[in-house]
Amino acid sequence: MMERVNEILQDPLYRTCLSKIAFFERDRIFCGHDMAHFLDVARLAYLFNLEENLKLEKEEIYTAALLHDVGRFVQYEDGTPHQLASLPLAEKLMDRHGYTEEEKARILRAIENHRNREIRDEKSLTGILYRADKMSRSCFGCKAEKECDWSAEKKNLIIEY
Ligand SMILES: [Fe+2]
Numbered sequence: 001m002m003e004r005v006n007e008i009l010q011d012p013l014y015r016t017c018l019s020k021i022a023f024f025e026r027d028r029i030f031c032g033h034d035m036a037h038f039l040d041v042a043r044l045a046y047l048f049n050l051e052e053n054l055k056l057e058k059e060e061i062y063t064a065a066l067l068h069d070v071g072r073f074v075q076y077e078d079g080t081p082h083q084l085a086s087l088p089l090a091e092k093l094m095d096r097h098g099y100t101e102e103e104k105a106r107i108l109r110a111i112e113n114h115r116n117r118e119i120r121d122e123k124s125l126t127g128i129l130y131r132a133d134k135m136s137r138s139c140f141g142c143k144a145e146k147e148c149d150w151s152a153e154k155k156n157l158i159i160e161y
């Protein structure tokens with residue numbers, strides 16, 4: 001059931017993207033885009049899925065979470081917003097590991113909108129990915145909280161999950 005997620009995890013293209021992100025973030029004091037973040041997002045989104053009884057596929061949720069920031073290094077390289085830069089990379093990885101057109105469409109839509117506040121209340125993969133991504137950040141324990149440009153409203157200053 002989680003077979004394709006684990007294949008992506010070991011895919012050389014995926015590992016290369018993660019290494020490039022880690023290189024650009026080596027001195028970053030703000031939130032990173034690493035495996036810990038992807039898994040925080042996956043597990044929060046899966047919790048929302050259970051609590052809200054959305055009955056989404058676990059593998060689809062984890063795939064979206066693992067891939068949503070995969071193009072972050074492109075944003076560091078040339079300024080392309082990473083919700084867009086991640087799309088071709090995510091699509092290529094899903095093609096390599098046998099995702100259906102329907103699965104790809106749902107996952108790509110969620111990735112593309114993970115910074116679009118307007119969809120935050122959607123009861124869908126797109127909605128839970130947005131909320132999990134924002135809630136994953138532990139601002140209450142962050143050394144850089146004062147310097148961070150997230151709005152006070154967006155920052156997580158109490159523990160909810
Ligand atoms: Fe992101």
Ligand SMILES: [Fe+2]
Binds near residue numbers: 068
């Ligand atoms: Fe993220």
